[in-house]
Amino acid sequence: MIELQLFPALAGEVTTIVIALVLGILFGTRFQGGMSKRMVGMVFGLSIIAAILFEAPIFTWSLIAGFINEDFSISLAFIAATVGIFIGMLFRGGHE
Amino acid sequence: MGSIDSLYDKVKRFVTEFTSGKSTSSAMTGYMTGELQIVVFMMILASFFRIFSIPLGMVILAAVVGAIFIFGPMIKTIEDENSSDLNRVLFWVMIYFAVIIAVTLWG
Amino acid sequence: MNESISNLWSIPLFIIIPILTAIALNIMYNRKKAISVTAVASSFALVVISALSPFGFHWFTGHPAVLPTGGYTYRADLLGWRLSLEYYYGPLQQIAIFLASLLLLFVVMISIKSLKKNIGPYISLLFLTFMSSAIVIMVNDFYHMWIGVEIGSLIVAGVVLASGEAVSQKAALKYTFFSALSGAGLAIALALILGVTGYSNISDAIKAMPLSNGSLASILYVAFGFTVLSWVYAGGLAPIHPLKADVYGASFPHATVLLQAQSKLMLVAIGLLLLRVFGTLPFAKEVMLSISVLTMMLGVVMAMLQTDFRWTLAYLIVSHSGLVTLGISLGTVQGIIGGLFQAINDVVYMSVLLLACEGVYYFGRGTSIKSVSGIAKRAPWLAIAAILGAFAASGVPPFNGFQSEIILIQASLNYGMPELAIVVLMVSVTTFIALFKGIYNIFLRPDDALNNNEKTGTPVPKILYACLAALIFITVLFGVYPQLAINFLTEAALKVVYIPWVP
Amino acid sequence: MDSKGLKGSRGIIAVIALMIIFVGVSTSLLQLNGNVARGISPEYNELAPYEAPNNLASWVYDYRGFDTLIETGVIYVGALVSVLAIGRGIVRVKGVEGDAPVAPSSMEFNVSTLNVILKYFGVPVIILLVAYALLVLTGAATSGGGGFQCGVIFSSAYLLGMIFYGRKNPLNLSKKFLIAIGGVGWSIYALLGLPGYLTTGYWQYNVGADLWTSGVIPGVDGMAAVVPDILRQLFGDPFRLLLVMSDGTYASTAGIVPLINIGEAFNVIGAICLIFLVFVYGWNDEEEKSR
Known part of the structure; x- marks a missing residue:
């Protein structure tokens, strides 16, 4: 299993993160109203806590997908979605 | 007479x-x-x-x-019973269903 | 007629084309030109596809059937348990879908011509109405049939709502209220059959039905009861007929054309399902027969009492649904042929009458026999169409109604129930009276307002006349050469009776 | 509607009828106990590990995928009809003045009494809910969840914004966006059947997983067409996973199932949010035009 942890030969574990990021950007552009830096930091922190709680999807064995060991993994898709939303909020065209 | x-x-x-x-x-x-x-x-x-x-x-x-x-x-009664009032329709549906169940299960 | 094909090309198109068109029209919303091009083109495509397509099966998602000996096969004519969802396109389906798509084309053209602004969602609902009837008539799967009935009733509510009046909102609300009841009922029936057999494919379930196990028969009876409930609901049979008549009366007459076609197809589909699955149970046919007889009589009597031509037609449609189900519930080959043929004829001649009623509606004074009169002088062709339609509906030769009613009468005589023949005769005579009461008052009675040269409403669009002419042509065609349709239907009826695992 | 319909003797008859129904249905349900047949389900379960690790996803979106397409349509049509009831797309006949359409009014908001803390925390909660919805969506093929759940969670985030902030919802979804995303979602789902249809003739054949022509399962006769490699890789490889199970290791891919889930999610988001939006804010054609 070691080599799988380091080299995700199976793309299925990365695709979810990409999808979450892209959709996050899509829906992020729909948010309106400003957010302070502190707020952004807080949301990011909360999302990391949430990611630890949700864990990586089962059947995921690579570090890139968030699998660290049997007992501890983080859900990178969740963090990717949050980041995507923030990026989308930066684009936010014409929806003030 | x-x-x-x-x-x-x-x-x-x-x-x-x-x-x-x-x-x-x-x-x-x-x-x-x-x-x-x-x-x-x-x-x-x-x-x-x-x-x-x-x-x-x-x-x-x-x-x-x-x-x-x-x-x-009898036509007035028939007309009344044929109204699209929900309670009335529901009533008749229940009667129908009970009759179907009763006839087929125990008939 | 190679029926071993399990990936017939045409079947998915009947569902996917309406879906995509509906989505596109809903997004277009207000752009009339784009809407009319898209809608007419895609409904025309449906007509062509249904006319050209061969017969066969389609196994959606492409999973094969499991052979009883182990292994898998893609051949539909071999005995096997289907892994995927199965649709069947046969003679009955061809004629039904062809007619439905033709009506869709007519209705779409008329509604584009006569309605103003924001027609996108409305026409997309018309397409979905077609889709739901195509699903129900082609499907060979309990679960999918449930979804077809469910989405169909929701669409009916939408079509009715679109006219936006208080009466239509009420009708739609009441109708959807009962959809919860009968949808849930059908779901319970489905769950029971699935529990007993383990197959949701109807043919497979029939094969696996534990008929020898007497204790399980009561489960089948309850499933039968619930299925009848949804049959009654989807087809508007007694005792739900007042709600269905409200639905027909409260929507635009041209929309009712599609709604009645949809409910006739549902009646046929669920009726054949009842016959195939539960036909061997004692009392099943008797229950179905009694519902049909009651519906016929109540519908036609209520039609006599109406003063609005739309509502007269609505109750007549309900009453003639009873004729359709009468033939199906007799369960003999002749009876089923009569029922199916009646369903097809009924859809056609009721469409003639409804479109004539639509023409009256354009004069702007409603369709009540109290408020409108003397139309014949202003629109003679409309009056002629209505009268011809009335002849067809009341079974006067050489129109199509005559041919199917005579089959029904013969079938009930052969079945040993002359009373049913009398009821059929009574229905057709009373239909004549009820229709001519309306037609005389609306078209023929002289009108005072006409003399004042009062101009109200909008001129009747030419396309309406064209559609009427086409439909009257079909009524005469089936009336003179009934074999055209009967050849198709005989095969379907024989299969239902003798080879129950093919729809 | 008069409520007298079910009173008096009619009520008693109705109660008796209900009791008959109850007795009949419950006795037959008791009969079912211990008599449930397994039927086709063992076959499905045997095939499952070759596809999505989440067995449910392959049942719902692959074996019965076309069912779910129409089921999704129920949600779409539900939204279409609900919004029609409020006023979008009511049609009139030219030159005929019928009764005026029934015009419902929009809801009045009073958000001033809301707790400051709630207002402060509203935006982060909405962002986290949206992220959670996307997590559920991406896990469709591997864990519980999927497109429908994503849509529901998303729309609950939207409803939360409505309740907290009234008309100034931070998640600002316009009507056009919602209608478009709903329609696009359902058409993605519908069109994902096309690759399979064109290559094998079966609508919605899962070209990514390609169980039946790739030789994964031996002994299938009758399937003439073989899915081209390029399609197999395009739809299959991005979702290929290694399943380490007690009876061996399977390299399985859910193929088009995750993509279908995205379509489904879009559809549900569009439909349910549109229902919320219209029932709360109302619909006004003139207002829409001026935008």
Whole structure:
């Protein structure tokens, strides 16, 4: 299993993160109203806590997908979605 | 012994019972044809019982003819029962369903 | 007629084309030109596809059937348990879908012509109506049939709502209220059958039905009861007929054309399902027969009482649904042929009458026999169409109604129930009276307002006349050459009776 | 509607009828106890590990995928009809003045009484809910969840914004966006059947997983067409996973199932948010035009 942890030969574990990021950007552009830096930091922190709680999807064995060991993994898709939303909020065209 | 006049009165009363409120001649035609249809239909339904036994069918047919005379114009009742009022429809659906279940399960 | 094909090309298109068109039209919303091009083109495509397609099966998602000996096969004519969802396109389906798509084309053209602004969602609902009827008539799967009925009733509510009046909102609300009841009922029936057999494919379930196990028969009876409930609801049979008549009366007459076609197809589909699955149970046919007889009589009597031509037609449609189900519930080959043929004829001649009623509606004074009269002088062709339609509906030769009613009468005589023949005759006579009461008052009675040269409403669009002409042509065609349709239907009826695992 | 319909003797008859129904249905349900047949399900379960690790996803979106397409349509049509009831797309006949359409009014908002803390935390909660919805969506093929759940969670985030902030919802979804995303979602789902249809003739054949022509399962006769490699890789490889299970290791891919889930999610988001939006804010054609 070691080599799988380091080299995700199976793309299925990365695709979810990409999808979450892209959709996050899509829906992020729909948010309106400003957010302070502190707020952004807080949301990011909360999302990391949430990611630890949700864990990586089962059947995921690579570090890139968030699998660290049997007992501890983080859900990178969740963090990717949050980041995507923030990026989308930066684009936010014409929806003030 | 009723005179011709009182027979006319009876018929008139019977006919005016068909519709409520202002009635036009075309509406009247509709109601009277409907009444006749229902009468014939009930007699046909009664005659269905010949499938089980012919005497039973005859008895029920006679009973239905009697009932038609006693209960007078039925078309108003039929019309009321056919309203699209939710409670009424729900009531009849329940009756139907109970009859179907009862007949098929224990019939 | 190679029926071993399990990936017939045409079947998915009947579902996917309406879906995509509906989505596109809903997004277009207000752009009339784009809407009319898209809608007419895609409904025309449906007509062509249904006419050209061969017969066969389609196994959606492409999973094969499991052979009883182990292994898998893609051949539909071999005995096997289907892994995927199965649709069947046969003679009955061809004629039904062809007619439905033709009506869709007509209705779409008329509604584009006569309606103003924001027609996108409305026409997309018309397409979805077609889709739901195509699903129900083709599907061979309990679960999918449930979804077809469910989405169909929702669409009906939408079509009715679109006219936006208080009466239509009420009708739609009441109708959807009962959809919850009967949809849930059908779901319970489905769950029971699935529990007993383990197959949701109808043919497979029939094969696996534990008929020898007497204690399970009561489960089948309850499933039968619930299926009848949804049959009654989807087809508008008694006792739900007042709600269905409200639905027909409260929507635009041209929309009612599609709604009645949809409910006739549902009646046929669920009726054949009842016959195939529960036909061997005692009392099943009797229950179905009694519902049909009641519906016929109540519908036609109520039609006599109406003063609005739309509502007269609505109750007549309900009553003639009873004729369709009468034939199906007889369960003999002749009866089923009569029922199916009646369904097809009924859809056609009722469409003639409804479109004539639509023409009356354009004069702007409603369709009540009290408020409108003397139309024949202003629109003679409309009056002729209505009269011809009335002849067809009341079974006068040489129109199509005559041919199917005579089959029904013969079938009930052969079944040993002359009473049913009498009821059929009564229905057709009373239909004549009820229709001519309306037609006389609306078209033929002289009108005072006409003399004042009062101009109200909008001119009747030419396309309406064209559609009427086409439909009257079909009524005469089926009336003179009934074999055209009967050849198709005989095969379907024989299969239902003798080879129950093919729809 | 008169409520007298079910009173008096009619009520008693109705109760008796209900009791008959109850007794009949419950006795037959008791009969079912211990008599449930397994039917086709063992076959499905045997095939499952070759596809999505989440067995449910392959049942719902692959084996019965076309079912779910129409089921999704129920949600779409539900939204279409609900919004029609409020006023979008009511049609009139030219030159005929019928009764005026029934015009519902929009809801009045009073958000001033809301707790400051709630207002402060509203935006982060909405962002996290949206992220959670996307997490559920991406896990469709591997864990519980999927497109429908994503849509529901997303729309709950939208409803939360409505309740907290009234008309100034931070998640600002316009009507056009919602209608478009709903329609696009359903058409993605519908069109994902096309690759399979064109290559094998079966609508919605899972070209990514390609169980039946790739030789994964031996002994299938009758399937003529073989899915081209390029399609197999395009739809399959991005979702290929290694399943380490007790009876061996399977390299399985859910193929088009995750993509279908995205379509489904879009559809549900569009439909349910549109229902919320219209029922709360109302619909006004003139207002829409001026935008």
